[in-house]
Amino acid sequence: MNKTELRACIKQKKKEYSSEELAHLSATICREVEQHPLFKKAKIVLLYHALPDEVQTQELIHRWHDKKLILLPVVVGNELEIRCYQGNHNLHTGAFRIQEPEGAAFTEFSRIDLAIIPGVAFDKQNNRLGRGKGYYDRLLSRLRSHHIHTIGLAYDFQKVESIPYEPHDIPMNEVL
Numbered sequence: 001m002n003k004t005e006l007r008a009c010i011k012q013k014k015k016e017y018s019s020e021e022l023a024h025l026s027a028t029i030c031r032e033v034e035q036h037p038l039f040k041k042a043k044i045v046l047l048y049h050a051l052p053d054e055v056q057t058q059e060l061i062h063r064w065h066d067k068k069l070i071l072l073p074v075v076v077g078n079e080l081e082i083r084c085y086q087g088n089h090n091l092h093t094g095a096f097r098i099q100e101p102e103g104a105a106f107t108e109f110s111r112i113d114l115a116i117i118p119g120v121a122f123d124k125q126n127n128r129l130g131r132g133k134g135y136y137d138r139l140l141s142r143l144r145s146h147h148i149h150t151i152g153l154a155y156d157f158q159k160v161e162s163i164p165y166e167p168h169d170i171p172m173n174e175v176l
């Protein structure tokens with residue numbers, strides 16, 4: 001399957017699950033994140049504020065933001081800017097209906113201990129399929145230049161045998 005076909009296939013599979021089931025599966029994945037040694041150790045974590053079809057991370061953000069510095073991406077033109085999460089009062093609906101923090105850009109990439117990344121699908125080599133606009137590919141190339149460990153989050157039905165990848169696609173270090 002090419003990337004477009006794979007995206008359509010995952011969208012179909014997702015329809016077999018109720019939002020309650022997905023919330024339950026998300027909670028299980030979030031507990032795995034919390035038990036991960038790199039998450040436990042991390043002081044600064046790049047997370048994402050999930051859209052309805054992504055592994056839900058809101059609880060993770062709320063549970064940890066007073067103990068760790070939580071960073072969230074913000075769509076600015078063709079790039080993902082990184083900003084500090086400072087509480088829900090500071091979130092606004094941005095491009096693609098993503099909840100995004102206000103404030104200055106966080107630019108000290110070398111201080112990020114861990115990056116948690118959404119995806120449409122991941123394969124056995126930890127290749128990542130996104131929504132087709134390459135936003136995370138561009139961010140991941142910046143994260144990689146700072147050797148930041150990346151963890152993709154996926155429901156079981158988002159794990160596939162193989163994803164066609166191009167030179168600009170950057171695999172995850174691991175997928176939970």
Ligand code: ADP
Pocket residue numbers: 003128129130131132133134135136137138141168169
């Ligand atoms: P996605 O990763 O969202 O599934 P693709 O991998 O198909 O989507 O990438 C979409 C487009 O994003 C590519 O055709 C490419 O033009 C652009 N792109 C991806 N990474 C980069 C990059 N590092 N620099 C510039 N353009 C990029």
Ligand code: MG
Pocket residue numbers: 128129130134137168169170
């Ligand atoms: Mg890509």
